[in-house]
Amino acid sequence: MNEIQQIARVRDEDLAGQASGAGARTLLASITAEEPQFEAKVVRVSRTRRVLIGAAAAGGLAAAAVIGPAVLGGSGTATSYANSAIDIRLQGDYYVAVIKDPLAHFTEFTDGFTAVGLNVRLETVPSSPSQVGKITTVSAGPRLPVNHPNEDARINTGTSPAGCRLGQPGCAMTVMVRRDYTGDGSVGLGRTAQPGEKYQNLAPATREGEMLEGYRADEKTVGEVLTEVRKRGLKANFEVITPAPGNNGWRVDPGEQSAQVGDDWIVWEARSEQAGVVLLQVTKERLPQNPVYGGPKPADLNG
Numbered sequence: 001m002n003e004i005q006q007i008a009r010v011r012d013e014d015l016a017g018q019a020s021g022a023g024a025r026t027l028l029a030s031i032t033a034e035e036p037q038f039e040a041k042v043v044r045v046s047r048t049r050r051v052l053i054g055a056a057a058a059g060g061l062a063a064a065a066v067i068g069p070a071v072l073g074g075s076g077t078a079t080s081y082a083n084s085a086i087d088i089r090l091q092g093d094y095y096v097a098v099i100k101d102p103l104a105h106f107t108e109f110t111d112g113f114t115a116v117g118l119n120v121r122l123e124t125v126p127s128s129p130s131q132v133g134k135i136t137t138v139s140a141g142p143r144l145p146v147n148h149p150n151e152d153a154r155i156n157t158g159t160s161p162a163g164c165r166l167g168q169p170g171c172a173m174t175v176m177v178r179r180d181y182t183g184d185g186s187v188g189l190g191r192t193a194q195p196g197e198k199y200q201n202l203a204p205a206t207r208e209g210e211m212l213e214g215y216r217a218d219e220k221t222v223g224e225v226l227t228e229v230r231k232r233g234l235k236a237n238f239e240v241i242t243p244a245p246g247n248n249g250w251r252v253d254p255g256e257q258s259a260q261v262g263d264d265w266i267v268w269e270a271r272s273e274q275a276g277v278v279l280l281q282v283t284k285e286r287l288p289q290n291p292v293y294g295g296p297k298p299a300d301l302n303g
Contacts, residue, residue: 017161047189078115078116079116085100088112088113092107093178094175094176095116095179096175097112097113097122098108099172099174100172100193103124103191104196106160109121109122118177119183123187124173124191125188127192128203130203131199133159133173135155135187154178155177155187157174157175158176159171160174178203198273198275203272204270212228212234215269219286219290220267222282223264224267233276235278239279240284242256243283243291244291247288249292250268261282262284265283266284269281
């Protein structure tokens with residue numbers, strides 16, 4: 001006899017033929033006469049144990065996966081919100097949003113900011129290593145003067161826990177928005193790209209943390225840059241650019257992209273396109289100045 005059989009107070013053989021007995025009828029009447037009552041409980045489960053959840057409990061957990069606006073402030077606006085993608089809480093002068101799922105659809109992030117009264121649209125975009133966790137694009141209006149060192153922007157970024165290194169277990173990206181922000185904000189936040197996914201920020205590949213860190217690619221010939229690219233085990237694609245008048249700016253003409261780029265063409269910038277691949281922006285002729293920057297490339301964009 002096993003342990004469960006020892007614990008059982010009533011056995012199948014004891015109930016044989018009793019389905020319509022007086023006791024069974026009394027019990028059935030008691031059950032059907034009352035409305036079902038449910039009680040929500042928080043259960044902590046050890047990772048070493050398996051828990052079997054009934055259909056009703058599973059439905060309750062599914063509903064709890066998205067937690068609507070929580071504590072209300074004086075104006076009637078929620079001061080915290082959480083769903084499977086984002087967790088927002090008011091901390092001092094800032095709403096701090098922890099990005100729990102960087103791959104979630106952007107509407108899940110936007111829903112959270114809307115719930116706390118902020119008109120901020122947030123979308124995470126696949127980015128090169130140096131741009132992960134940083135704002136890649138932002139339209140947030142003018143800055144506000146506040147008494148917080150390095151936090152004078154209406155919209156800023158960080159990590160949770162503060163100071164942790166993205167990519168390590170338990171470290172998440174955060175977006176901070178001032179509680180008094182009344183503008184219409186649009187934010188692109190860099191996230192780690194999935195295998196084979198192209199970057200959307202196209203940062204200079206020579207920047208610290210990028211694939212050509214420490215190498216100066218601008219104004220060299222294609223042949224020179226390709227030698228370095230291959231030495232590092234990388235591949236290269238080309239983007240033929242058309243300089244603006246005075247070489248102060250550039251555009252990309254789709255019809256020019258089929259040109260056969262020669263080793264004597266000139267590279268004006270090398271950008272990170274996707275893991276293991278750089279994009280070389282080139283022209284056939286050497287120009288008086290770098291059209292990508294309208295002059296010499298800024299030193300802080302090199303490794």
